[in-house]
Amino acid sequence: MTAAAETTAQVSAARALGHNRDFRLLWIGQATSELGSSISMLALPMLVLVLSGSAALAGLLGTVAFLAAWLGQLPGGYIADMFDRRRVMLLCDLGRAVLTGLAVVAVVTSTAPATVLLVVVGVSMFLWMAFAAAQTQAIRMIVPAEQIPEAVGVNQARGYAVDMVGPLLAGWLFTIDHAAPLVVDAVTFVVSLVCVWLLRTALKAESRPTMRRLLPDVGRGWSVLWRHPFLRAMTVYAMVTNFAVSMLLFVLILGSAGGVLVGAGISVAAAAGLLGSLLAPQVSRRVPMRPLLVTAALLRAGSMVLAATLGSGTALVAVLAGVLLLGPMVGAALTSAQMLLVPGDVLGRVRGASGFLSSALQPLAPLAAGFLVQYLDRTAAQFVLVGAFVAVAVVAAVMPGFSRRTMSELPTARARPS
Known part of the structure; x- marks a missing residue:
């Protein structure tokens, strides 16, 4: 294929991807959710520092987030392979929205020790790993094979765009109210949940989990x-x-x-x-x-x-x-x-x-x-x-x-x- 033909094919693939309703919904929901997470993950260490006065505890937050993400890789992949991907994403968004909402209530009512926020971050990050694995499966089922490179590219672009905007919003919201970044994060999970709910593509798993085959399946x-x-x-x-x-x-x-x-x-x-x-x-x-x-x-x-x-x-x-x-x-x-x-x-x-x-x-x-x-x-x-x-x-x-x-x-x- 000539360079001109390849370019034409890429433009056609990009246009087709833009007209893919379910991919657009998933992209918009995740752009919103990732922006909220970017805001809260920068604001949370500052919030822990305010609540506890301990820089070490604030630093521990990052370690907890990393460990939860690392340990969540394997079970997240298993869940995405064995269960309906749409249902997995809905439950993960719901769980993260509820956890973040409870953290907001605790901060506003001054009943939250800093360690509670560590738990919220750890569980939320674990849920994120299951969501991310299910989302990858969903993209594979929603997007035709010839459009996969474009889908991967625009998803990566989304993450970098969020990294450009999120830190600025986090600092501004934190100056308004210490709980404001968490409020925004909770709302973005709800937006993502609605976008996943509106997906029309059947995202059922090809396999079913059984206890008898748990270890071989894993x-x-x-x-x-x-x-x-x-x-x-x-x-x-x-x-x-x-x-x-x-x-x-x-x-x-x-x-x-x-x-x-x-x-x-x-x-x-x-x-x-x-x-x-x-x-x-x-x-x-x-x-x-x-x-x-x-x-x-x-x-x-x-x-x-x-x-x-x-x-x-x-x-x-x-x-x-x-x-x-x-x-x-x-x-x-x-x-x-x-x-x-x-x-x-x-x-x-x-x-x-x-x-x-x-x-x-x-x-x-x-x-x-x-x-x-x-x-x-x-x-x-x-x-x-x-x-x-x-x-x-x-x-x-x-x-x-x-x-x-x-x-x-x-x-x-x-x-x-x-």
């Missing part, structure tokens, strides 16, 4: 992950990449000159990520998988060398923006390929197992960044990050599961649940 995602070369390669690549990118972010936060620079850097990076998401479908369709992954990692390593040579915090911010510009392109290619290649009846469990492993090193990233900033000068710390991104490039180059096929050449026979 383990099937791991077995598919282990047997498929691409899925193994993708998981290892994501594990190393997540660690390197998270370490870069924390080196910027811990070692930069001033909070204004950090805030501006994260905002600029989110804008770059939004741009990358819009470009992702075209890039993933035209550039073969292995060259795309290796090139992205080497560009990141090269930009880190430039930042280390210049020796300024502004250069490091520019690197972060470049990293997040490339991230959606890589992420869209990997996610789209996974959705197309994995059978529908096991997709949730495969994604859960892969996500569980690929997130395993992330808790070490802040600690590693802290040691770099504490014991090395800025230039040396940045060259360690160069080494991390070179390691990512090596993984992409040597893992046998990354074929040279582009997204448009992937088999589509298994793109829909059987």
Whole structure:
């Protein structure tokens, strides 16, 4: 297919996706819900600090959120594979709306110890993982296979757009009233619930859970992950990449000159990520998988060398923006390929197992960044990050599961649940 024909096909796919009623509903509901969650997750540590006076307890909130998300990967994937996806999303939205509403009441009536908010965050994040897994299954059933890259791209763009707006709204709402961010978050869950309720596509699961087959059913995602070369390669690549990118972010936060620079850097990076998401479908369709992954990692390593040579915090911010510009392109290619290649009846469990492993090193990233900033000068710390991104490039180059096929050449026979 010529470049002009590919571009025409992509435009047609994007237009068709825009006319897909159920995809629009799901996208709008999640855009609203993610905005509310972005607001509350930034405001909650400040609220815990106000209630308890303990910065350590406020920091623990982030740890609880991360652990709940990490531990929720596996059961969330199982639930999405075994139960009606529409019902799962409705129950998760309802649960999060009720939990957040109860937190609002407790804060307004001054009956909430800070530890209650830790519980709310932990349970809500666990429910989010089940929702996200069910949403992935729903997108696969709602969106035709040829439009999957566009669907992944616009979903990524949604997340980056939320990251640009959410922090600003969180600070403004918190100054109005400490409970205001939670009120907004609760309302956005209700909006998402209504959008899911209005979906017309049948989202029933292909399998049914039974206690007799609980362990084999749970383990099937791991077995598919282990047997498929691409899925193994993708998981290892994501594990190393997540660690390197998270370490870069924390080196910027811990070692930069001033909070204004950090805030501006994260905002600029989110804008770059939004741009990358819009470009992702075209890039993933035209550039073969292995060259795309290796090139992205080497560009990141090269930009880190430039930042280390210049020796300024502004250069490091520019690197972060470049990293997040490339991230959606890589992420869209990997996610789209996974959705197309994995059978529908096991997709949730495969994604859960892969996500569980690929997130395993992330808790070490802040600690590693802290040691770099504490014991090395800025230039040396940045060259360690160069080494991390070179390691990512090596993984992409040597893992046998990354074929040279582009997204448009992937088999589509298994793109829909059987």
